[in-house]
Amino acid sequence: MPSKVERNKQKQNRLKTKIQSMPRKTAIIISIHILILIAVIFIQDLDYSAKVSLFAFLSAMTLWVTTKFSAGWVAMALIAFIILMNAAEPDLLYNSLSEKVVWLMIGAFIIGEAVKKSGLAERLTLFILSKSNKKENVVLGLSSVLFASAFFIPSTSGRAALSMPIIKQISEKFSSKEQSILAIIAPVIILMSTSATLIGAGSHLIGIGFLESTAGESISYIQWLIWGVPFALVVTLLSLIVIKWTLWPRGSVEKLESIETIPVTKPFGKDEKKTMVLILFLIIGWMTESLHGLDIELITVIGAILFMMPNFGIISWKQGMNAVSWNLVMFVAAATALGKVLVDTGIVEWIESEMISVLHLFVVAPDWLIVLMILTITVTSHLYITSHTTRAIVFIPGLILFSELIGVNPSTVVFLSLIGMNYCVTVPVSSKALLLFYEEGDISYDARNLVKLSAILMPLYIFIIMLFYFTFWQWTGMHL
Structure with a gap:
């Protein structure tokens, strides 16, 4: 019978073998x-x-x-x-199932299915496809439509919801590998174009609200357009270039199959007209949230109910429920709860206090170093604060206090911070737009591709903001 020492040695050897x-x-x-x-x-x-x-x-x-x-x-x-x-x-x-984003996504899937069933998605898709027989030009056309939507749909998730049926239609002309990249391109363009306008994200309005109530200053809608549109255009185009360079399959066929343009020119059908009217009401509802007080999520659900209304709607209740990616909904519910628990347990408050204490060391620092520190904190904040709105609520008051402490312009600090917070491309959970396309089923992307993309895009994003600050933005009146 082996001794105790020998038995221990045998166990260690077995453990070592398992590890090896x-x-x-x-x-x-x-x-x-x-x-x-x-x-x-x-x-x-x-x-x-x-x-x-x-x-x-x-x-x-x-x-x-x-x-x-x-x-x-x-x-x-x-x-x-x-x-x-x-x-x-x-x-x-x-x-977790009562989170607003869960109901937003349920409503978005239903609306997307209705837009698809009505034929409207196919019409817009064929219109984009008919303008070129090259995939590169089709992606550029799609990106232009998504960029333009930032000016009249004040919700990245709302824009993502309306784009989903279009992306699904267009993706049929692309290979499976290309489809997974399209599922990244759509939300990334939506997120990058957010900076173009003051109504592009709720966090912008929250930040301006803090600026007005704390510092007595503001940034007008026109001023934001002057600063935001050129930056959003540049960063959107660069994002497309980086995605094409890093993720697009090498050696893929560039030309599309022949496209029929007849459906584009035929008269609008009854369901298409009805869908356009309902979408118009949705967009008006989203744009006037501050007037009627109803959340974007609730408006989306109401829109979904109207689309499924018996004898009037575009799809039936059963079709609407089948259109929802319940796998994705459950993931979003749990992932949102994981993000929420960081706030509830004080982790976010701890991170904020640590970062603000670091900023206090830069009281006599040169402008470029102050801008770089603000951007480093705000651009990376999506990694630990998953909600765009929460990022604004957590950081903007502290950054306004920081600006007053070191004697710099709070309006500039708030604008730079909000633009920095708009970057949230590294992980799916950091953006509702990204979540809508993640593990969706028909077309989806690999989370590792997001990390690969962000490794290049994040430092580039910071560099472009700094470049704009020290050139165009200063020429148009922005200063610390």
Whole structure:
């Protein structure tokens, strides 16, 4: 019979053999989790609940990017982990389905299906396709339509919802690999064009509201257009170039198949007219949110109900429900809850205080260094604050205080910060527009491609903002 020492040695050998036989990727993922755990444990300013929640969030980010596990399963499993570790109440899971973004997405899928069934999506698609027989020009035409939508649809998620049926129609002319890139191009163009106008995102209005109430200054709609449109055009075009360079399949066929243009010129059908009227009411509802007080999410759901109305709507209730990607809805619910728990446990407040304390060191710093620090904080904020609106609420008051402390123009600081916060391309959970196209089913993209794209696009985005600040924006009256 082997001795205790020999038995221990045998166990160590078996463990060593298992570790050596473990796939390299698995070993790396486990190592990353161990490093995250050690780092989180040694953060003294966070309590137990915050540490567990931060570990779960970072774990989710790691698994989404490095594995092929279902994103919804990962998010749901880590929500359950937080609850089982007594870091949150079970309501965290149950209430996740009551998040606004969940109902926005349900409504968006239904509206998208109605637009498709009415024939309107096909008409617009054929119109875009008929203008060129080259895929590159078709993508440029699609991007132009998405860019223009920023001026009359004040919601990135609303623009993404209306673009989905068009993207699905256009993607039929592209290969499967090209379709996955189209699923990235659409939300990225939507996000990059957000900076063009004051109504491009709710965070803009929140930031201006803080500026008016705290510093007594403001940025007018026209002034924002002067500063925002040229920047949005440049950064949108550069994004297209970077996507084409880094992600577009090499050696793909450039020309499209023959396109029939007859449906474009035929008279509008009854369902198409009805759909256009309903979409017009939706857009008006989205644009006048500040007047009637109804959330964009509620307006979207009401629109979906009208599209499914018996004897009047475009699709039936059953068709509407079948059109919803419930897999994606569950993922968004759990992922949003993961982001929300960072706020509830004080993690976001801790990150904000740490960053603002760093900014105080730059009281006598040159302009370029102040701008770079503001942009570094705001552009990277999407990695740990998943809600665009929350980013504005968390950072803008502190940045206005910072501007007054070092004696710089608060309007400039707010504008630069809001433009910086508009960047949210690294992970799907950082933007509703990205989420709508993630794991959607018909066309979807790989989260790893987003990380690959962002590795180039994020520093480029910061560089373009700095370039604009020290040239065009200063020439048109912006200064610190």
